[in-house]
Amino acid sequence: MTRRDRLRDLTIAEIKATARQQMAESGTAGISLSTIARAMEMTAPALYRYFASRDQLVTALIVDAFNDLANAIQAAELAAETKPTPLKIATSCLAYREWAIAHPVDFQLIYGNPIPGYVAPAEITVPLARRPFNGLIRHFLEAYRSGELIIPIQYTLVPATISAHLAVWLPEAGYDLPEPLLCLLMSTWARMHGMVMLEIFEHMGPVVGDCAAFYRYELGAFLQQLGLTWPKEGSTDG
Amino acid sequence: MTRRDRLRDLTIAEIKATARQQMAESGTAGISLSTIARAMEMTAPALYRYFASRDQLVTALIVDAFNDLANAIQAAELAAETKPTPLKIATSCLAYREWAIAHPVDFQLIYGNPIPGYVAPAEITVPLARRPFNGLIRHFLEAYRSGELIIPIQYTLVPATISAHLAVWLPEAGYDLPEPLLCLLMSTWARMHGMVMLEIFEHMGPVVGDCAAFYRYELGAFLQQLGLTWPKEGSTDG
DNA sequence: CACTCTTGTTATAATCTATAACCTATTTTA
DNA sequence: TAAAATAGGTTATAGATTATAACAAGAGTG
Structure with missing residues (x-):
């Protein structure tokens, strides 16, 4: 478990947490990669480094x-x-x-x-x-x-x-x-x-x-x- | 009930029927105005003459x-x-x-x-x-x-x-x-x-x-x- | 220092809802 | 019957979306 791995896990956790939060606000359909990225002050494509697709994020959730x-x-x-x-x-x-x-x-x-x-x-x-x-x-x-x-x-x-x-x-x-x-x-x-x-x-x-x-x-x-x-x-x- | 009204009702019925059919194929999320329009050999904006929004169509369904x-x-x-x-x-x-x-x-x-x-x-x-x-x-x-x-x-x-x-x-x-x-x-x-x-x-x-x-x-x-x-x-x- | 891998970026494609502007045929009305 | 109004369609376009490609820059390692 290198330092990089730990940071990665942190980011994954943050993505999921943000997704859950947005879901709580706007329902299950509130999960949008763009919105999550915006909330995290990132760009949407960056999320694809962590989840291969939106569906894979949903599966994780x-x-x-x-x-x-x-x-x-x-x-x-x-x-x-x-x-x-x-x-x-x-x-x-x-x-x-x-x-x-x-x-x-x-x-x-x-x-x-x-x-x-x-x-x-x-x-x-x-x-x-x-x-x-x-x-x-x-x-x-x-x-x-x-x-x-x-x-x-x-x-x-x-x-x-x-x-x-x-x-x-x-x-x-x-x-x-x-x-x-x-x-x-x-x-x-x-x-x-x-x-x-x-x-x-x-x-x-x-x-x-x-x-x-x-x-x-x-x-x-x-x-x-x-x-x-x-x-x-x-x-x-x- | 003029002739035009009857035609309108027919179109509305066709829109709903097409929506239901697509829904049956691809789940409740399969309802897409573009896809419905395509299937009816129309363009998407035309559907807005019948339903003010996609949500209104869903409500009708x-x-x-x-x-x-x-x-x-x-x-x-x-x-x-x-x-x-x-x-x-x-x-x-x-x-x-x-x-x-x-x-x-x-x-x-x-x-x-x-x-x-x-x-x-x-x-x-x-x-x-x-x-x-x-x-x-x-x-x-x-x-x-x-x-x-x-x-x-x-x-x-x-x-x-x-x-x-x-x-x-x-x-x-x-x-x-x-x-x-x-x-x-x-x-x-x-x-x-x-x-x-x-x-x-x-x-x-x-x-x-x-x-x-x-x-x-x-x-x-x-x-x-x-x-x-x-x-x-x-x-x-x- | 150089080389590689990770992680981010911008640019772009394809799809979606929705609106605007415009055209045309039908209906209504003077 | 001719003109005006309207219903119902079109294309063009705006603004999101998921997703990919190409590229930049930092971190870790020899």
């Missing part, structure tokens, strides 16, 4: 965002490590929303329709996409194994086509989970994700008013449906 | 998409009018996904992050956004009034902040619904929406394989949680 989301969730999970299972699951789910609301454009970059014509390179994206959920997966599996979590009757019978796919996918992805448990996890994710998406795109706020409260309310209902009682303490107030 | 989604759901609901309640609700929910999968870019246009720098004008968007759900709202209300649908215990206690907001919003929007029922509706929407979003952005397919089957599976679980038995017949196979 996506990678960072995925890791940042995963780190945020992981940190929250670490803090809740000693808490009872329902609270651990709630923590993971709440952290998901909290990061999304705190970083709406990054969230859109990851889970929404990103930039004009941009398509994320799957080989980079796919492995990263799993990281944020490793904690939740572990909680579910442990709760299931300990008997604390009983898979609701509605989920026990996994459709044949899905079962056939999971029989291949689960071992391939390195997960040792019962199929209905994975389905329950996907259902959980979709439920949380749907709320966050509707909130971020302003479809929920106008209706219910307090989106944070609704998220907790729905999360509580979900946990109760799972037979896990919702703990009163530790609720993030909105 | 969004309006069409909202109406198209609402019409699709309404048509499906009409066909299921005589069926039992659970099937009616299932029909609405299935129609939501089916339209989304059949028109992924339009769906992104409505519910995702649309075009560079574009922000939808709320005064046009907000009233339209409710149309697709009128049927579902009616089904829920009727089922609730007839006693067929009992609001799950987890939903009966609506958080104070939400309740305060709903006390204003519900009458304002012209809905005569109990608050927990509206929350249950929002929860339903978020659940379905989350699945559709994850499917469209390729986060679900790789995991479960058959997204259509998963949607039905989750919908069935949901209806059972509501105490409504999931009917075997009428399942759209995937």
Whole structure:
């Protein structure tokens, strides 16, 4: 790691930081090499010394965002490590929303329709996409194994086509989970994700008013449906 | 309606159709006035006689998409009018996904992050956004009034902040619904929406394989949680 | 000191949205 | 019916954008 390399890394970091800032101001489409260069008091072509194209910069931002989301969730999970299972699951789910609301454009970059014509390179994206959920997966599996979590009757019978796919996918992805448990996890994710998406795109706020409260309310209902009682303490107030 | 007006409407329709087609090919960002003009064997500035800006064209596409989604759901609901309640609700929910999968870019246009720098004008968007759900709202209300649908215990206690907001919003929007029922509706929407979003952005397919089957599976679980038995017949196979 | 690689610059191509100025055919109206 | 107004198209042009090429100058190394 020479001095030059360190300077280079600094510049890369500054480019990404500037991009993120502009994205926060003008949405995911605010990423423009010219504007970034201007803000950094450089000329646009100079940026090509660091990123081969605008799309490659976007990819770098996506990678960072995925890791940042995963780190945020992981940190929250670490803090809740000693808490009872329902609270651990709630923590993971709440952290998901909290990061999304705190970083709406990054969230859109990851889970929404990103930039004009941009398509994320799957080989980079796919492995990263799993990281944020490793904690939740572990909680579910442990709760299931300990008997604390009983898979609701509605989920026990996994459709044949899905079962056939999971029989291949689960071992391939390195997960040792019962199929209905994975389905329950996907259902959980979709439920949380749907709320966050509707909130971020302003479809929920106008209706219910307090989106944070609704998220907790729905999360509580979900946990109760799972037979896990919702703990009163530790609720993030909105 | 003069002859000229008719021709004008035809041209507008052709512009929108061309835009939709290009969008289908190259994503929501594929909407480019130059490209549309080229495809129509016109020059780009000519399009400004019909739409004051690219954003206004996008708004027109969004309006069409909202109406198209609402019409699709309404048509499906009409066909299921005589069926039992659970099937009616299932029909609405299935129609939501089916339209989304059949028109992924339009769906992104409505519910995702649309075009560079574009922000939808709320005064046009907000009233339209409710149309697709009128049927579902009616089904829920009727089922609730007839006693067929009992609001799950987890939903009966609506958080104070939400309740305060709903006390204003519900009458304002012209809905005569109990608050927990509206929350249950929002929860339903978020659940379905989350699945559709994850499917469209390729986060679900790789995991479960058959997204259509998963949607039905989750919908069935949901209806059972509501105490409504999931009917075997009428399942759209995937 | 000289040689090379890195990192910046300016110049330029090709594309995009959008406006201006102009032309022409259709409609409206005196 | 002839003249005026207007709708709907054109080319020319301005100002962005991504991206490449060609060149300049500094940093590191022998």
